[in-house]
Amino acid sequence: ELSIDTNINEKIREKIRNKNKFIISDLSKELMMDLVYIHSFINNPSNGVLENFNVIKGDSKGKGGRINVYMRK
Numbered sequence: 705e706l707s708i709d710t711n712i713n714e715k716i717r718e719k720i721r722n723k724n725k726f727i728i729s730d731l732s733k734e735l736m737m738d739l740v741y742i743h744s745f746i747n748n749p750s751n752g753v754l755e756n757f758n759v760i761k762g763d764s765k766g767k768g769g770r771i772n773v774y775m776r777k
Contacts, residue, residue, distance in 0.1 A: 712737065716745050720753065724776045726764070746774070 707745055715735055728746065732739045746753045753774075762773035 712741070713745060713751070715741060717751075720757075720774075726774050727771055728774075729771070 716737075716756040719731060719735055723763070728739055728742050730738075731742050735742070745751055754755055756777055757773050757774040759774055764771045
C-alpha cells in the first residue's frame with residue numbers, strides 16, 4: 705500500500721518539477737487523479753511544494769470563486 709502512495713506522490717512531483725505555474729484542476733486532469741489527493745499532497749509541508757511555489761488567487765473563468773494558482777518562486 706505504501707509503495708502505491710509513493711509512486712503516486714512521485715508522479716505528482718515529476719509533473720510539477722518542470723512547471724513554472726500550475727493549478728490543481730489541470731494537474732488532476734493531466735494525471736487522472738483526484739483533486740483532493742493532489743491538494744493534500746501540495747499542502748503537506750513534508751513534500752516541500754510550497755517552499756518552491758507562491759500561491760496567488762486567479763480567475764476561475766466563470767466556474768465559481770477564485771482559484772489558487774501556484775507560481776514558481
